[in-house]
Amino acid sequence: MAGLTSLFRPRSVAVIGASRTPGKIGNAIVRNLIECGYQGKIYPVNPKESEIEGLVCYPQVTAVPAEVEMAVLAVPAAKVLEAAGECGKKGVRALTVITAGFKEVGKEGLDLEKKLLETCNKYGMLLLGPNCVGLIDTHTPINATFAATFPYKGDIAFFSQSGAILLAILDWSSSTGLGFSKVVSLGNKASLSEIDFIEDAADDPYTRVILCYIEDIVDGPRFLEVARRAAKKKPIIVLKSGVSQAGALAASSHTGALAGSDLAYDTAFQQCGVIRVRSMTELFDLAVAFSKSAIPAGDRVAIVTNSGGPGIIATDNIELKGLRMARFDKSTIEELRASLPPEAGIYNPVDVLGDASAGRYEFALQKVLADPNVDSVLVLVCPTAVTRPAEISRVIIKARDTHPGKPVFAAYTGGRLLSEGAGLLAEAGVPCFTFPETAIECIKGLYNYNQYRSIPAVEEKHSLPEADRKTVKAVFYDVTRDRRLTLLGSEAAEVAIAYGIPAAPAVLTTTPEEAVAVAEKMGYPVVLKVASPRILHKTDVGGVKTGISSPAGVKQAFIEIMESVHRYLPKVVIHGVEVQKMMPKGTELIIGMTRDVQFGPLIAFGLGGVYVNLLKDVTFRLAGGLTDEKAIEQMLAETKAYTLLKGYRGETPKDIAAVVDVIRRVAQLVTDFPEITEMDINPVFAYEKGISALDIKITIS
Amino acid sequence: MAGLTSLFRPRSVAVIGASRTPGKIGNAIVRNLIECGYQGKIYPVNPKESEIEGLVCYPQVTAVPAEVEMAVLAVPAAKVLEAAGECGKKGVRALTVITAGFKEVGKEGLDLEKKLLETCNKYGMLLLGPNCVGLIDTHTPINATFAATFPYKGDIAFFSQSGAILLAILDWSSSTGLGFSKVVSLGNKASLSEIDFIEDAADDPYTRVILCYIEDIVDGPRFLEVARRAAKKKPIIVLKSGVSQAGALAASSHTGALAGSDLAYDTAFQQCGVIRVRSMTELFDLAVAFSKSAIPAGDRVAIVTNSGGPGIIATDNIELKGLRMARFDKSTIEELRASLPPEAGIYNPVDVLGDASAGRYEFALQKVLADPNVDSVLVLVCPTAVTRPAEISRVIIKARDTHPGKPVFAAYTGGRLLSEGAGLLAEAGVPCFTFPETAIECIKGLYNYNQYRSIPAVEEKHSLPEADRKTVKAVFYDVTRDRRLTLLGSEAAEVAIAYGIPAAPAVLTTTPEEAVAVAEKMGYPVVLKVASPRILHKTDVGGVKTGISSPAGVKQAFIEIMESVHRYLPKVVIHGVEVQKMMPKGTELIIGMTRDVQFGPLIAFGLGGVYVNLLKDVTFRLAGGLTDEKAIEQMLAETKAYTLLKGYRGETPKDIAAVVDVIRRVAQLVTDFPEITEMDINPVFAYEKGISALDIKITIS
Structure with a gap:
């Protein structure tokens, strides 16, 4: 694919189905193109009009006396094919089809959608939609949507399979100040999908964070490949909805029953470094964090607070979220002790006390930020009689600027008294929340991403030449x-x-x-x-x-x-x-496989035996990710079975290398033979030396 | 205790340590009393002044020529004892001691605090604090604090062990519109604690929801008793901080190691119906929900939405939180089908489509609210070109009013376009959030409370007369x-x-x-x-x-x-x-006990054997809650062990009644003998008939 330039930075745009009537989609698109400050040519197309919003209107796109790079189609569904054909003849490079009435309305619409795609393929045109709201690039700038709101310029790219959510978020961003680089409504994804836009955004210099709302993925393997590479460059945060329990009921194997229907997505996202969130709140909280903050090198958080209670709550939440409270260097503690009042807390949390001046905050902040045992800092401010929030904000901004590698988050718990200070932080790009927990959740998200990014990519695939x-x-x-x-x-x-x-x-x-x-x-x-x-x-x-x-x-x-x-x-x-x-009894394990429609074989490992479904000590990986021993042993390490294998309570350790080897072989087998739909080995007996696969079940299609 | 009237509704208040200097605590208290509209008499006390804020100032409290019901002490710590003694002589009924420098500063302060308590006891005075911010009752009204903000009148009572959090929340509430009935800073809890205030608030006609921020509980058994009764009347939501992992390391028994240090609080709260939250966000989201909404009779939620995406996200979150999507009555579905457009979603979620008028929302809302299979309704609104949020808000309010027994929540996902509509809902007391997940979390909280409230109270205690x-x-x-x-x-x-x-x-x-x-x-x-x-x-x-x-x-x-x-x-x-x-092998169980300093014996039950710490299939109850067979069987039912006992995969069921009986006996034993600090029976073998307690460990003190 030649890239999406014709969509995001076209030299000219035709609006086919343009309208003079305010409130109509065909009017809103023309106005949005003009009002956003788009610098290219705009050509309204409508056989019944000669002028729209002060621009010359053409009867059809072929009548435009110059090149048309992109066309936005807002004609009725019945006229889309004809319009698309004309665009093709005109040499248009990309279509954004707003029109609804395709796949989403049933069989007839699906046929129409297929024909639309054929037309686009015939002429080599990119196709966004149909049934979408359009797209925005704030840096071009271009607004080829009918949305009522043009977002602030920023570095978040947002791709949404739901037009309603996209419109809602644009409106929401107008009151929260969130800035976007690109906003794309994916519509029916007849051709272009989130995969193409993720691939493009990974290299877009104006995009720092990639957000997606999706309901399905059309090409699992390609998603994995593209997302894996993109996630090494930029965080990808996905809200994937449509989690249903129905799928799990149909499974006939242990592995299938344990996997459920949503697990493949979970596993796939995890393996390609995509951060999956479960709610819109999380999606946008993390977006803010990634857009504004540095990525922490580790999980050790320091707290600087002017009151005890919030410090304790934050400490609890840091433990709860699986982060760690930083333990300061001896020299840091001594410096804090030497210069803070005697009642101050000098360990973590650093309690600068209710009467803390901005200067005292600054001293403590600079000290803990300079400590090599601190990976990120959370500043808590409660309004006391003497608190000067605006001044404190200024020292926080300064501290962040002098330590650009370490995230600095703030929680200003209060309202009126703190609003000026919180506003200063927002302007300067220091993430600031009302309550500490939200900040901690964000730090956790940043840390997780760091973890993924720092795993070296393993590309080579082992194969089993001796396999028969x-x-x-x-x-x-x-x-x-x-x-x-x-x-x-x-x-x-x-x-x-x-x-x-x-x-x-x-x-x-x-x-x-x-x-x-x-x-x-x-x-x-x-x-x-x-x-x-x-x-x-x-x-x-x-x-x-x-x-x-x-x-x-x-x-x-x-x-x-x-x-x-x-x-x-x-x-x-x-x-x-x-x-x-009959083999001697060893540690009972299960190794299994269930095949996901989107992502292919999912390999399971865990405690085996008759209680496998009761104990549910099982973990999963896509077979594609299990090519090297290290990855497989990391998989094992997520289970209690692994604790047993290593030798629990004085038992002799079992042959973990042999278990790893069998998992690799199972992964290879099910990859070589796509007709294997389900496989269970339960139990596998692991011994001090070697293993034995006892009861093997294989289902083929 | 005669009640807390002298604190919340005193006929007169003396401020000892009153000051003329703005910004001083002793001045802020006098001004707050005046400005809040307090109707009783205010007597500033300061030997150096004759008039403060237009009021006559007295040299000492005994010089006040009338009755003084409550005194607020804001003198230096060194002068508190003397002032308290004078108050006692004057016949003051209640002291609110703002002054710091007591238990929180060490041994000397602790001694001073003990003497202060002795003085109060001697004269029969109530004691709030010391080291606190004071207290507020918006209905009296009285503001005996030095806080900069007086909250809106409302029905939330908030008791906080952290003064900073209390001040922060007062300020925060000024910008969110949250209303309070009472706000109390507990300080060092030398005498009055959250227990007394919960007991009082349970019967306070102006209070609908009780919120607490606490760091410890001073009297576990009394807390349990008071909270259990209060929670049957009103929801109690507690943020208890200070969750530390350190405690768990010291335990020597299996049960102790599995319990950890925070589990006793978790178990205690659960058993007395206290809703424990983990963050301030949750605390106040739930406060809003309980303050504004009806309690749902069940867990079946209906969604009415004008767009697909948010409907799916909400559906996912309902499943995720353990609630259920309502399945409508056949007649409801038929009525929806008959009157909504053909593309509308008529099952749950009801999708009234992007072009929905307020009338269409109203129709759908009234139908699902009337359906007997619906316990609560969540209305989702996204801004489309034709959405009229204010009109939709009006029909939501009307629908809520015609079905007062069913909670109606809203999520208005957007900003500027929806703000008027969201404002109308806030005024009318319909809980409205930006994203659906928050609303669902609240419905879950309400439902959980309903579950607790509907369990009949069991008060009688079985005893074991035959115990030797x-x-x-x-x-x-x-x-x-x-x-x-x-x-x-x-x-x-x-x-x-x-x-x-x-x-x-x-x-x-x-x-x-x-x-x-x-x-x-x-x-x-x-x-x-x-x-x-x-x-x-x-x-x-x-x-x-x-x-x-x-x-x-x-x-x-x-x-x-x-x-x-x-x-x-x-x-x-x-x-x-x-x-x-040697006994024949049965299903291996563990029954154990670890004693909590605050709440007494915690009984454990779960899968036994050598893997008990690995499998961690253990549940806990306070011994006090295990007096009847039903409660014990409910405890068992939380474990995988129970699935085994009932006969897993064709095994014969085991003697559950015998297991229940042994747990009852263990509970009785450890209650009768407080010197038993830890007890493990591991394994207990359960047979088809009877059980056998194999390895019993008992530690005494």
Whole structure:
């Protein structure tokens, strides 16, 4: 793609469907273009008018006697295709289609939208929308929307899938002073989506923070790739709505059930460094923080306050949010002690007392900012009789300027008495809130981003040259021919072994005698399991017998299993009984995979066994992010299972490297074979040396 | 206590330490009393002045020629005792001591504070403070503070242990319009504390919501008792700060380690219906909600919106907060379908579309409010070209008034375009926020309060007449005489059995031969455990041997245990080896107790076994709240252990009644014997019938 210059900085804009009537969208767009100070040419197009808002109006875009770089379409849906075709002929480079009545109204609209896209592709035109509010670039400046408000110039780029939210935020920003670089209404995302705009904004010199409101992502892999690169350059904060519980109900595997439907988004955002927020409040609080503040190098916060209570509340919230209270250098403490009044708090929080002058605030602030053990500072001001908020604001601004690398946040708890001081901070770009908690939440967001940004990018992918893809293909062919979707345990073990996953050997038998023969060859003890892909929880129907160590035992177990399963599930198809080598018990783990429509395979790891769904000690990663050992071990480290593996309460540590290796192999397997829709290995036994994959379930499509 | 009338509605007030100098505290108090419109008599007292702010000034309080009901002391700390004594002689009924320099400055100040309290007690005077900002009652009206702001009249009572926070909130309220009934600065709480003020406010007809900022609670049991009764009448919202992690480190028992230091407050607040918030934002958002809104009867929320995006965000947040989206009655849906445009959303959220008139909002609002499946309604408004916010506000107010029992909240997302409409809602007392999430958080708070209020109060206490208190006393006497704090396992079992807790029999032995004799008598299999109160985790040092079923095995195990423990811990004192009857394995539980300084015994229940600290599936209750079976079963139901007890994945259900009974007995035991500081039973085995208490640890003081 050649870039979005024709949208954000076109030399000329035609408004097709321009109108003379105030209040009409076609009028508002022309007026907005004029009023925002747009420096290029504006060409209203409307066959019924000759002049609109003082500009010459043309009957159609092809009649414009000069180049038209961008066209804004505000004609009825029925006329959009024709207008788009004319734009194509005219050599227009980009369309912004405001008109509604496309995909959002059903099948007919969807067809229309497809034709619109075809026309755009035919002529190589960019397409924003349809069904959108338009776009704004405050630095060009251009306002190709019908919004009633043009925002302040700033460094926040905001891309919204909801036009209403975009309009609401523009209006809201008029009373809060928030400034934007670009504001784009994504509409139906027929062609351009948040992905294109994120990619563009990452390199836009006027944009410092990228905000998105989205309801879906159209191309998961591309989003991941683009966002991963962009997030290394600039913070991307996303409010993704449409979290529904419905999806989770349909899952048939443990892994699927544990994942739920929204987890893929969570995992994907986390892995590509996108900061996900859950509310509009958070979205814009963080936007302010990132737009105004430096990024802290660490999580150690210092507090300077003129009163005890707010200092304690802030301390609590710092612990609550997982940040740390800075411990000052000895020299800092001594300097504070030497110069502050004896009743002052000289540890963290630094309490400069209710009668603190601006000078005392300044002294304390400069000292803690200079301390190498402090990563960010929060200044708390309460109005006492002698507080001079404006003066305090000036010393805060000065302190921030002398330590540009460390974030300085303020919480001015009060109203009238503090408003002048708070205003000064806002003007100077020091984030200032009413209550300390909001400031702390922002510092936490900044710190998290720092954490992501400092992880070195790993691009190379390991592959498994020794993986035996042919065997896997052969097994899947058999299963498909058998009109099944679920592999038998013996088949799943074969697939696993082909990828170097140490599965316990398993053989399908159909008679007690055959089972005995297999067991004799395999060596005792053995486990017998009913072979039926329809039975999800074999133990629950008496379909599993363990610890069998004699031919007679095998025979007996075979018969009992068949009887019990027939009793519980009289109609179920049984393929036979699998004989599996019984492995010594190790630490019980689960390793699994569920496939997300958008983002592909999600790998699960956690505590295994029958209580896996009760204990819910499971963590997830997209398979694409699990290519190196370090990333996999970081994944393990999020679970309690990891604590067990490392050797809990005197137990010997287990073979973590072997667990990591198996996860890597599972990730490779499910990446190589997109037809695997779900996979569970539960339990995996981890030993002091090596591991054993016991019960493997694989479902294909 | 005769009530706080002399503080809140005194007929006369003396200001001792009154001053002519503007800016001095002694001057500000006199001016505040005059300016707030206080109707009683004001007597400035200062030996150096004859007139202050137009009022006659007296040399001392005893010189006032009339009754003085309340005195505000603003003299230096050194003169407080004398002034208080004079007040006592004069017959003053209540003192508000503004003066600082008491407990907060150390030992000397603490002594002075004690003497001040003695003086007050001697004369029967109420004492607020010292070291406080004073108090306000907007309905009297009286302003006995030196604050620069007198708040709006309202129905929120606010009691603050931090003077700075109180001053900050008064100032803040001046710009937000929040109204208060009473505002009290608690200061050092030498006598009157939040408990007294909560008790008073519960019956105050002008107070609807009680807010507290506190850093500690001086009398846990009384707080519980008072708050429990008050919370049934009015919501009590508490911001309790000073959450520190330090306490948890010192605990020696599992239960103690799991509890941490802040858990007692959490548990206590929950049990007495106090709503605990974690930030000042939450404190005041909820205050607004409770002050203005009805309490919803259930958790089913309906949304009426003029745009899709905010509707989805609100839906997400409703699920996230644990509320439910209302499912409308069939008739509601049909009426909405019949009268709204075809593109409108007629399920929940009801999307009245971007071009919605106030009339369309009104129709939808009235329909959903009338639906019996709706407990509260959230109205979302975004500014579109045709939105008339002021008209919409009027229909919202009307709808609220026609359905006074159901909360109606609004989120007006925007700025300038919506400000008039938002202002109308604020005036009419409809809670209106900028973003939907805040409104939803408030609805959640209201719903939680409804849940608490609707639980019938259980006052009667069960007792255990059959409990053998004498045996317990005898054991404790022995332990104390032995200069130990921790009971041996055999002693702990004896204590448990005395209270009807089914402990597995255990006998202390000192030689292998003795152990064999005991085991023979007890019956095999048996367990041998090292008996040493110093060893916390016996398994980790080879101090436990299980499943022993022969005399030779007992002998061998005895020797091995002694050798192993001596190797690991050469210097530890060993009392011998306990022989315990080996019980069949059941569902492993932990039942424990840790004693909180403020609130007494905290009972723990959860998954037991060696992984108890890893799995952290434990819940807590104050022993005082566990007197009836229902309350105990509700406690169990918060854990994963409960899911196991009920029969997980085809396992047979366990004897929940027996578990409940043991918890009741443990609660009774630790209540009867305050000298028990910690107690762990881990594991408790639960069977289909009955339970078995295996390893019991008791620490006394």
